[in-house]
Amino acid sequence: MHRFAAALSLHAAALIALVPSPPLRAGSSSQLALSADGRWLVTANIDSDSVGVVDTGARRMVREVPVGQRPECAAFAGGSMEALVSLYKEDAVAVVDVREGAVRRKIRVGDEPYGVVCDRSGTRAYVSLDYPGAVVELELPSGAIRRTIPIGGFARGLALSADERRLLVTEFHTAALVIVDLEKGAVAERLEGSPSDNLSRQVALHPTRPKAYLPHLRSRVTNPHGEGSIFPFLTVVSLDPEAERRRSPIAMDTFNGFTAVSNPWEAAVSPDGRRLYAVYSGTNDLHVCEVLDDDYRELSRVALAGVGNHPRAVAVSPDSSTVYVYDTLDFQVRVIDAETLETAALVPCATRTKSPAWVRGKVLFNSALQPMVGRRWISCSSCHPDGQADARTWHNPEGLRNTTALAAMKDTHPLHWSADRDETQDFEHTIRGPLMQGRGLIRGPVRPELGEPNRGLSADLDALEEYSSSFEPTLSPHAAGPGKLTPAAERGKALFFREDVGCAKCHSGPTYSDGALEPRPFRLHDVGTGGDDDSERLGPGYDTPTLLGVYRTAPYLHHGKARTLREVLVEQNRGDRHGKTSHLSQGEIDDLVELLKSLPYELPETRAF
Ligand code: HEC
Ligand code: HEC
Numbered sequence: 001m002h003r004f005a006a007a008l009s010l011h012a013a014a015l016i017a018l019v020p021s022p023p024l025r026a027g028s029s030s031q032l033a034l035s036a037d038g039r040w041l042v043t044a045n046i047d048s049d050s051v052g053v054v055d056t057g058a059r060r061m062v063r064e065v066p067v068g069q070r071p072e073c074a075a076f077a078g079g080s081m082e083a084l085v086s087l088y089k090e091d092a093v094a095v096v097d098v099r100e101g102a103v104r105r106k107i108r109v110g111d112e113p114y115g116v117v118c119d120r121s122g123t124r125a126y127v128s129l130d131y132p133g134a135v136v137e138l139e140l141p142s143g144a145i146r147r148t149i150p151i152g153g154f155a156r157g158l159a160l161s162a163d164e165r166r167l168l169v170t171e172f173h174t175a176a177l178v179i180v181d182l183e184k185g186a187v188a189e190r191l192e193g194s195p196s197d198n199l200s201r202q203v204a205l206h207p208t209r210p211k212a213y214l215p216h217l218r219s220r221v222t223n224p225h226g227e228g229s230i231f232p233f234l235t236v237v238s239l240d241p242e243a244e245r246r247r248s249p250i251a252m253d254t255f256n257g258f259t260a261v262s263n264p265w266e267a268a269v270s271p272d273g274r275r276l277y278a279v280y281s282g283t284n285d286l287h288v289c290e291v292l293d294d295d296y297r298e299l300s301r302v303a304l305a306g307v308g309n310h311p312r313a314v315a316v317s318p319d320s321s322t323v324y325v326y327d328t329l330d331f332q333v334r335v336i337d338a339e340t341l342e343t344a345a346l347v348p349c350a351t352r353t354k355s356p357a358w359v360r361g362k363v364l365f366n367s368a369l370q371p372m373v374g375r376r377w378i379s380c381s382s383c384h385p386d387g388q389a390d391a392r393t394w395h396n397p398e399g400l401r402n403t404t405a406l407a408a409m410k411d412t413h414p415l416h417w418s419a420d421r422d423e424t425q426d427f428e429h430t431i432r433g434p435l436m437q438g439r440g441l442i443r444g445p446v447r448p449e450l451g452e453p454n455r456g457l458s459a460d461l462d463a464l465e466e467y468s469s470s471f472e473p474t475l476s477p478h479a480a481g482p483g484k485l486t487p488a489a490e491r492g493k494a495l496f497f498r499e500d501v502g503c504a505k506c507h508s509g510p511t512y513s514d515g516a517l518e519p520r521p522f523r524l525h526d527v528g529t530g531g532d533d534d535s536e537r538l539g540p541g542y543d544t545p546t547l548l549g550v551y552r553t554a555p556y557l558h559h560g561k562a563r564t565l566r567e568v569l570v571e572q573n574r575g576d577r578h579g580k581t582s583h584l585s586q587g588e589i590d591d592l593v594e595l596l597k598s599l600p601y602e603l604p605e606t607r608a609f
Contacts, residue, residue, distance in 0.1 A: 028204050029115030029128070029158040030266055031313035032326050032333070033074040033083055036120075038318040040098055042083045043326055043333060044071040045350035046312075047362075051085055052333075052349030053098050056317070056324075059335055059345040063101040067094045072114050077140055078122020086113040086127060089474060093127055093138070107143040109136045111477035115158035115202070117167075126167055128155040131477065131552045135169055135180060147185050151178050157202035159212065161239070168203050168212055168239075173391040175200035175216040177237050177247075191237055191246050196220055198392065199385055203237075204267040204276070209293065210239040215264035215278055217382060218249075221394045226437040229394075230378045232264045234278060236298045248298055252278070252287065253377070256304060260376040261285050262368040265312045270320040270338070275302070277323055279311040282368030282379045286311065286325055288341060305341050307334055310366050329363050357459075361467025364441070364460060371460075374437030380427075380468075387471035389553045393560030399536035402560035405553050408546045410469035411511050417558035419515065419522040419543035424465040425454035472603075473549040478594070479601035492595030495588055503579045503592075512547035512599065528577030533559050551597040565593045 033042040034056075041054040050066045051074060069089035076083050077095075082104070085094045092106040093113055112130035118140070119125075125138040133155045137146045155178075157170035166188070167180040175197035181188035193216070200216035218231040232252040238245065253260040263282030269275070269291065276299060278287040286307045289299040308327025315324045316338070323336040331352055335345040352359065364372055368379040383390045387406040394401050401417060415421040421429075428446045431438040440446065441461040447454050455462060480486045485493060496503045506525055508514050514523060522543065530540025542558055556562040562572045569581045569589055576582050581589065 027075065027117040027119070027160040028268070029073045029075065029117050029156075029202060030268070030315060031073055031328070032315040032324055033076050034315050034317070034324075035076050035081070035098075036079045036318075040076075040081070041315070041324055041333065042074045042076070042085075042096075042098060043313075043349045044074045044085055045331075046070055046072060046328065047359075048331070048350040048353050050350060051083065051096055053101065054333055054347050054349055056322070056335075059347055061347055061349050064349070064351060065096055065101045065103065067096060067103055068092065068106065073116050075116045075118045075125070077118045077125065078120050080122050082122075084116050084118060084125050084127075086116045088112055088114060088130070093125070095143070105143065107138060109138070109145065110134070110148070114156045115169075117158045117160045119160060119164050124164075126158055126160065128158050128169060130154050130156060130172065133171070135167065137182075137185075149180055149185055149187070151180075151187065152176070152190070157200060157214070159203045159205045161205065162207070166239075168205070170200040170203050170214055170216075172200060173198055175214060175233075175235065177203065177212060177214060177235075179239075189241070193235060193247060193249065194218065197233070197235075197249075198390060199263075199382075202266045204269050206269050206291065207271055207273045209273065209291075210243075211298075212237040212239060213267045213269065213276060213278075215267050217263070219383070219390060219392050221392050224394050224396050225434050226373065226375045226378055229435070230262065230382045232261050232280065232377075234264060234267060234299070238295070243295070245295075250299060252280075255299075255301060256287070257301075259304060261287065261304070262377050263366070263379060263382055266314050268314045268316050268323075270316045271318055272320040274320070275316075275338070277314045277316065279307065279314045279325055281310050281312055281328075281366060282382065283376050284309060284311060284327075284369070286314065286323070286336070303341055305336070308332065308346075309363055329359060329366070355466070357463040357466045358470060360460065361463040361465070361470075364464045365467050371439040371441055372431055372436060374439075378436060380464075387468070391554065393555065395535065398538045400533045400559040400561075402555060402558060404545070405471075405549055406468055407471045407473040408511055408548045409471065412513050412515050412546045413517050414515060414522050414543060417542050417545070418538040419524060420538065421449045422517060423453060423455055424468045425457070425461050427464070427468075428454055428458075428461055473600050475603065476549070476551050476598050476601060478551055478597040480598075483602045485598055485601055486594060488591050488594040489598040489601070491588075492591035492593070492598075495584070495592050496595055501580055501584070501592075505579075506544040507547055513544045515543045515546075526577070527573075527579075528575055529557050529559065529561075529572065532561060547596060548600045550599060565596045566590075569593070 031044045043052040068087040072088045074085045081098045083096045095104045114130045115128040127136045135149045154172035156172045159168040169178040175193045177191045179189040196218045198217045198219045204213045214235045235249045261280040265281040267278040276289045286305045288302040309329035312328045313326040325334040331350040333347045365380045389405040426449045432440040441458040524541030526540040562568040
């Protein structure tokens with residue numbers, strides 16, 4: 001290096017060391033975005049396809065802006081009055097002029113954008129892509145994609161370190177914290193949790209201490225029982241590579257004394273660094289904790305306050321005096337005085353566009369309270385988050401059972417791998433059973449699973465059915481375009497329909513399943529998978545599963561023993577009982593897998609059943 005340049009950079013380094021770090025608002029992805037001055041709050045209204053703009057001084061919504069399909073998170077672009085909003089179902093980020101209430105543009109970023117954060121200067125934004133698990137760096141204002149950085153599994157929560165050199169990313173199904181070095185544009189570190197850690201959507205940062213806070217679940221699949229399967233956690237991660245302990249998981253139920261909380265969604269640290277707030281979307285609580293600077297206990301409990309229905313987001317004002325909680329299924333922001341913990345205002349922030357029954361169904365699906373659940377630990381959404389799979393295989397009394405995604409469920413009755421239920425109302429048995437121990441939604445006895453219908457016996461149960469049936473598969477990102485396949489997938493399609501391979505004999509019709517409610521007893525197939533699990537009570541015949549969306553639902557088969565689609569066709573197809581694959585070349589198997597990954601490449605017509 002040139003001597004002069006070396007001297008200059010030394011000088012610069014000394015200067016940086018002398019300047020005390022400014023009070024930094026660490027950027028963290030959230031469904032709530034506060035402007036840098038704290039005057040404006042933007043809510044990403046997931047069920048209204050809009051954002052709400054709340055004037056925090058007047059405590060009222062000044063405008064609601066339609067933005068596009070399924071806004072998940074929002075972030076202000078630096079100190080500007082523009083907000084970036086991730087549109088999960090549109091594969092885009094909307095740039096919203098908060099003052100004018102107008103969408104300035106939409107930037108296509110890739111499949112399933114979830115989290116979004118922006119640097120303080122408003123010139124760089126980062127977007128996490130849930131599937132395939134990557135982070136995209138956007139240049140602002142141009143909107144050009146500068147880099148795409150692969151993360152691993154499903155990428156959700158994002159936080160930008162105060163020095164803006166590191167980006168923290170949470171993996172949804174493992175709660176791993178992945179640290180990206182932004183200078184190198186590559187993953188620098190992966191901090192793994194316990195193998196049962198699951199569903200981590202967000203990460204909050206302390207403004208001055210090198211600590212990150214991850215709300216997540218622990219799913220103990222060996223105990224499908226309301227008191228021992230799903231636990232709420234907040235893991236404190238040390239960002240100091242020299243620290244003795246990098247991850248300190250805190251069980252938030254026992255932390256709390258006798259009241260269990262469930263389904264932690266987001267956490268926020270007050271800008272003064274003294275408090276941590278966490279919301280529990282299953283039990284409708286807000287935890288208020290003191291942050292301890294002890295590298296040991298980390299948090300002590302101040303209070304547990306009740307909030308509204310299904311809180312998914314929390315934010316704290318720049319002066320730390322006010323806490324905002326987004327009660328998503330009351331469509332309102334709750335303004336809480338941090339001192340007294342009293343609710344100072346309830347601010348409506350989203351129009352209800354869904355039917356009352358759908359909203360009621362979503363409340364019940366997410367609730368870990370009576371009449372759904374007896375012991376407050378679990379809800380339907382703890383295993384079926386927003387209708388998606390949890391990537392787990394549960395040790396159920398009937399044997400190993402991989403959680404199914406509910407995306408094509410309304411068109412693929414009967415239900416369950418073993419076709420032992422014929423309507424979602426039969427999940428009253430799950431609600432009243434050992435898993436959930438709820439009072440149940442029907443007054444009086446519930447009818448047997450395959451007997452007379454349980455439909456029509458309870459408005460709430462019918463609402464739960466309406467919500468559970470509303471998920472739809474989206475176009476696979478592996479398709480070449482709507483209605484189009486890549487050449488490899490085209491070759492795979494020809495194999496799939498070839499008589500000697502025989503996949504379409506069972507995976508038939510628009511849903512790629514021959515499951516139907518007629519004739520009875522239901523059609524089941526023994527494809528040679530029933531003998532691998534000693535605990536199996538119902539096999540060896542299973543209902544043909546739909547193949548729509550299988551690109552994102554590993555592991556596979558009822559027992560979850562196939563880790564990849566290839567394993568379904570090769571290792572797990574001993575004896576060619578599951579279609580004939582042994583005579584196919586490696587390349588042909590690859591082509592078949594390409595087809596499976598591309599489903600759906602066209603959206604299925606709804607099939608009457
Ligand atoms: C402990 C995790 C867990 C909880 C809690 C849970 N499920 Fe499931 N769910 C599963 C698993 C595992 C399967 C696959 C089981 C099978 O097929 O036998 C499943 C299957 C289903 C299916 C069948 C989908 C299909 O296409 O066959 C529906 C519908 C469903 N669950 C709805 C619900 C509802 C409604 C609730 C709440 C009342 C609920 N689940 C609670 C784990 C869970
Ligand atoms: C005889 C009927 C039948 C044929 C033929 C058949 N399948 Fe299947 N398929 C099933 C059944 C039943 C299951 C569920 C088995 C289990 O879970 O143990 C299944 C499961 C699968 C799965 C796993 C889905 C998931 O969500 O876990 C994939 C992928 C699959 N089949 C692809 C294929 C392909 C590709 C072919 C052709 C080579 C094929 N199947 C031929 C009936 C069939």
